[in-house]
Amino acid sequence: MTEPTLGCYVYCVVRAGAHPWLDGLDGVDPTFPVELATHDNLSALVSKVRLEEFSAEALKRNLEDLGWVERTARAHDAVLARALAADALVPFRLCTIFTDEAHVRDMLERERDSLLEELERLRGHAEWSVKLLADPRRVEAAARERSPAFAATTTNSEGQGAGRAFFERKKQDQTLRDEARAMAEAAAEEAHARLRGEAAAATLLPPQHPELSRRSGQMLLNGAYLVHRSKAAEFARVVSELGERHREIGLDLELSGPWAPYNFVAASEAKDER
Amino acid sequence: MNGELERAAANRQVALVEVLDRALGAGVVITGDITLSLADVDLVYLSLRLVVGSVPTLKPATGDAR
Numbered sequence: 245m246t247e248p249t250l251g252c253y254v255y256c257v258v259r260a261g262a263h264p265w266l267d268g269l270d271g272v273d274p275t276f277p278v279e280l281a282t283h284d285n286l287s288a289l290v291s292k293v294r295l296e297e298f299s300a301e302a303l304k305r306n307l308e309d310l311g312w313v314e315r316t317a318r319a320h321d322a323v324l325a326r327a328l329a330a331d332a333l334v335p336f337r338l339c340t341i342f343t344d345e346a347h348v349r350d351m352l353e354r355e356r357d358s359l360l361e362e363l364e365r366l367r368g369h370a371e372w373s374v375k376l377l378a379d380p381r382r383v384e385a386a387a388r389e390r391s392p393a394f395a396a397t398t399t400n401s402e403g404q405g406a407g408r409a410f411f412e413r414k415k416q417d418q419t420l421r422d423e424a425r426a427m428a429e430a431a432a433e434e435a436h437a438r439l440r441g442e443a444a445a446a447t448l449l450p451p452q453h454p455e456l457s458r459r460s461g462q463m464l465l466n467g468a469y470l471v472h473r474s475k476a477a478e479f480a481r482v483v484s485e486l487g488e489r490h491r492e493i494g495l496d497l498e499l500s501g502p503w504a505p506y507n508f509v510a511a512s513e514a515k516d517e518r
Numbered sequence: 519m520n521g522e523l524e525r526a527a528a529n530r531q532v533a534l535v536e537v538l539d540r541a542l543g544a545g546v547v548i549t550g551d552i553t554l555s556l557a558d559v560d561l562v563y564l565s566l567r568l569v570v571g572s573v574p575t576l577k578p579a580t581g582d583a584r
Contacts, residue, residue, distance in 0.1 A: 317534075320541050341550040499522060
């Protein structure tokens with residue numbers, strides 16, 4: 245069996261006639277330029293990839309290499325960012341690869357209706373990420389301040405047996421931690437509700453792994469929000485306002501974007517159906 | 519308010535995990551004829567598990583990503 249040496253990598257689909265600026269853009273395999281493969285009223289952003297690096301077999305190996313995954317994911321995202329700057333796009337999952345452009349056009353024909361529907365819905369929108377991180381010590385300090393009972397009880401335990409005082413304090417510490425946690429979670433829920441109100445659509449993502457996010461603190465909210473271009477500045481203002489309000493109780497809000505609407509395409513729900 | 523948007527763009531540059539979360543964990547799943555879509559790949563690979571698997575609870579990480 246002789247494998248073809250090149251495949252056709254698909255980044256995303258845009259409306260034909262959207263002209264994303266592709267000059268000087270490196271694909272996931274920097275040897276080959278990013279191009280448009282057009283069929284009727286749809287264009288896929290594609291580039292050739294060498295199968296020695298991107299075949300199913302090679303991918304199994306490469307996906308274990310975080311350096312390779314990082315380069316590939318960043319290149320993938322950079323192409324999407326260019327498309328986003330031009331018009332609506334439907335992002336494809338990393339490493340979606342076809343035999344050649346003809347097969348990509350077949351796919352565009354097959355998926356035409358749903359792709360056009362998605363492009364229409366997403367027009368003018370981008371995804372924004374908002375995270376809320378809690379610094380447990382600062383949150384506990386804030387909870388202590390808010391409940392005078394805690395401040396009082398620590399001094400009251402004098403005069404009791406040492407053992408009993410110890411358990412009393414432990415119990416109080418636990419109550420304080422619970423209180424702090426409830427306060428932080430309520431704030432996260434409130435922030436999400438407010439932001440959802442500013443967005444066309446919203447979804448909650450699982451909190452990120454602390455080692456990978458390289459952030460200290462507990463991530464209590466990892467929200468993705470689909471926001472129309474004309475409302476992005478207002479959305480950012482609301483994030484600022486929420487951030488200021490929550491900072492004093494030890495919570496930090498972080499906004500990032502604009503992202504391609506990765507989390508707002510219908511087929512991304514396929515992962516739940518499988 | 520512009521400052522917040524500028525910070526957002528800067529955050530976007532820095533955060534690798536955000537890119538990975540999105541490129542690996544979201545986006546349309548259409549199976550290419552050469553590779554299985556990543557959604558079909560059994561995610562037995564450590565690097566992917568760490569990223570896509572995120573942390574199931576809010577407790578401190580134990581180094582075990584699910």
